[in-house]
Amino acid sequence: MARISMRVDGMKVTDDVEPRTLLVQYLREGLGKTGTVIGCDTSNCGACTVHLDGDSVKSCNVLAVQADGCEVTTIEGLADTVESDLHPVQEAFRECHGLQCGFCTPGMIMQSVDLLKRNPQPSEEEIREGIEGNLCRCTGYHNIVRAVQYASGHLATAANPRGATEEVDAL
Amino acid sequence: MTAVDARPEQTNEIGRDRRRKEDARLITGRTRWTDNINLPGMLHLAMVRSPFAHARITGIDTSAAEDSEGVVTVLAAKDFDESLGVCINAWPITPDQKTPAHPPIAIDRVTFAGEIVAIVAARSAAAARDAAELVEVDYEELPAVVSLEEAVKDEVLAHPDLGTNKSALWVFDSAQAGTGGNVDEAIASAKSDGIVIERTYRQQRLIPAFMEPRSVVCDPTGEQITVWSATQIPHILRFAFAATTGVPESKIRVIAPDVGGGFGGKLQQTPEEMIVFAMARRLGKPVKYTETRSESLLSAHHGRDQIQKLTLSATKDGQVTGLKVELDANLGAYVAIVGGGVPVLGAFMFNAIYKFPAYQFNCQTVLTNTTWTDAYRGAGRPEATYAIERLMDELAAEVGVDPLEIREKNWIKHEEFPFTTIAGLTYDSGNYEAATAKAKEMFGYDALRAEQAERRANNDPVQLGIGISTFTEMCGLAPSRVLGSLDYGAGGWEHAQVRLTPTGKVEVITGASAHGQGHETAFSQIVADRLGVPFEDVEVLHGDTQIAAKGYDTYGSRSLVVGGEALVRAADKVLEKAKPIAAHLLEASVDDMEFTGGRWTVRGTDQGMSIGELSTAVFAAHNLPDGVEANLDSEATFDPENFNFPHGTHLCAMEVDTETGQVKMRKYVCCDDIGNIINPLIVAGQVHGGLVQGIAQALWEDAVYDDAGTLVSGSFVDYLLPTAADTISFEIDHTTSPATTNTLGTKGVGEAGTIASTPAVVNAVVDAIRPLGINDIEMPCTPERVWRAINSAQKGA
16 A cells, blocks of 8 residues: 545545555545546546646546645536636536536546646637547537637636637537 | 417527536536445446357356455356346347347357456455456357358357347338339339449448446345446336346336436446346345446447448439348347347338338348447438438439439428328428528538539549438337337337426426436426426436336437427426416416416406416415315326438538548538427537537448457547547538427437438548549548558559
8 A cells, every 4th residue: 555645626635545546546436536537448538637736637547646745636626616616618618518418528628728728729720639638429529619719718808808709609 | 289278379498598407517527427326335346258259158267256355256147046137139120030048147158259257246346357357267169250241141150059140031112011112123124224223331330439338336225226327228227127037116216317428329228237236136235337448348239230232223314213222230149129120220211301112121130249239329220321322422423413413303392291201101391402402502512512623623632522411310219109010119108297396496307318418408498488487497307217207218319309298298287287276266267367478367467376376375285176186296198109300411521632542521511400499509519419420430430350259449549439639610500390290399309410421421532532433432431441442443444
């Protein structure tokens, strides 16, 4: 067993884990962070995407011990609940119908947040390439792309209140 | 129909882009997936699966696994009696269908790679998986039959005891059915004076690949056995448990909590569900099994896998005179719950939107040593639509006219509806001319044709192809009488309840079981309009046999068109019950009561009360008319008289690099007609997602077995689901021909995109390179296949 300590969604946790434990297993089984899900066993689907020290990672591809000393944010801790119940990207996915069954959604949202952090005004092509590592079987990606565009507009507005934003037609 | 008369005239909710109620929990991670459920004392299962496609089991040594840390028990088939149950085939398509018995755990022989031979129960999932590796199974390998081509020869048998691989032969002949002429005569006649097109198309095997892996939890404690499953069909599953294990239905509760996609892939009674049920009962503790993705791809049912031999006859100017279909369908190792029936659904769709005078359909279902096949989005209809829409392009090329012209020449005109087809179905409504005109305009059809001509003239290395699909489908399964006539083992009605709470909120209970479709939103819109209550005041409950006691669940684009109509009727019954009570409370005559905007009013006065106020008064029951019971609740069961028939025109532009074989989608436009629309936002989402699944069949996905019967594409590394970077944004719109078989006028939309898009894409690829003398590319149209076709055409030239 190995002793690990980290902050998850703002909460400090310390545990003894088997060294082979994946971060996603620790989150789900150890901490009950079931908002983060497992969709494959080959690191292809991205459903388990979380933020590790602010950057997106596939949590099936990180050992829990590798996250020792890190700050982990999952879909459950994404929204700043003081300011709002929803992060602008969460709101955008709802607004643009960027989800259907919702299983890929936590990972897709976490990846989109990371994408917009790196590139606040991405082109459609940049969005598509930026979320390429996250699979969705329901939406055909059309409205996910719209959601990221919508969030991009809103995030820009937040940074620059006078900046004009282009409303994205969800259809 | 007094209830319908009471319908509020003004509709505020239907047709609105309501954002989904479901999303709040899904975007914040407050979701209840089956795998999230943990119960005290819960044990975890791991399955030991056969690596061989066909083998005799000569010994199972579980001792090392049993000694492994955390393991509770390791069991094989011999450890169970008949209370384990069996996997059922609910749709034997002929009386003499060969149906191998399907025990959830292989007894002495495995018949596909991935079949379960032993089960480990342990205190953690990791311990169970570790121990599963330690179970030693001795196999004596047997010859395996994998491909359809080999299986129909009956040289190697998937199930030697059956004596053949041929499960059932199902035939429809228009001359025999009295719906049309003799197809062989039509073909003979066209051979001497007309056009005969003969083609063989392969519908490759696909994997539904829902994003949430299957998961089952069973809690045997308490008086009832409670099962949570990532399933599309909680009601059918409960029936299957009861029918095959001897546990009465009243002792079983099945819950489909949040379910992460299905696409037909979770329309199954699985061995894993039966095993979890049996293990929980045996161990007396809650049991969970969640599959890995690799297990899912290997053992959850696959779809498609047909070979279609097609003969189309026409006059020289392109009037179709007959179509003969000889189809082999790969069932895999077992006949799944509706596995044999899937290709039969196609029987009614090969004629599509066209007026054929003669038609024959022969479907041979075939057993092989591969994963069983069953419904996958569209189920039989995409295969049929592909065949006919490809053939229409081939006919257009033969006649030398635009593919849209040949379609128009043959399709049913809008003034001819309702129209009874050569396959015996009556299409209630549609307007192919209108949808096509709109799609052409959206697409910029003439400009793209001009660009295509220019590229051809310039010998551009990148050629442009335009693909067309003017599809229709039959959905909204279904009229129970029709299902009965096809020997389907169940009905097709749907059940709904509407309950009013004392505070005036509305609980809506549906037998449909959503797994991404947005029922909670769309059904709220319907009931809000019907009862004149706020959208927010309606709560839709579903997916739990204890709450929704009756239902036929969600598949076949049926939930809205069957379940939605049941809701309408249940809501109308509420109004019917409310009317005399309102009259009594308002001290007016029943004849003077009017219902508008959620309020009962006395005609000609300002007196009235809302349905919510009425509900509160009924709950108190202080002042009810004599003999009236103290509730406004109601239920209804709706069984449609007919299927419904969405249609649409899909246009696709593909660029094909003739030097590399690389294909690239440039534009995709569709105009669908699904009747009236409840929520345009949800409809658009269904179309987008459907399109990409159909496009994926055309371009990428392929479940490949090697000759030994090993699934080569057994992970997401090898089975290529499209990513966002592979796809483009779509332009979609609609025309509206309301359905006449439900009062909402709606048609199904869940499968339309998938059914339509595959032929549109392949037609576009072939259209780009047809001048090179190429008239087909086998799906998926990989760069290699396209390049090889171009290369051999150029060598031949």
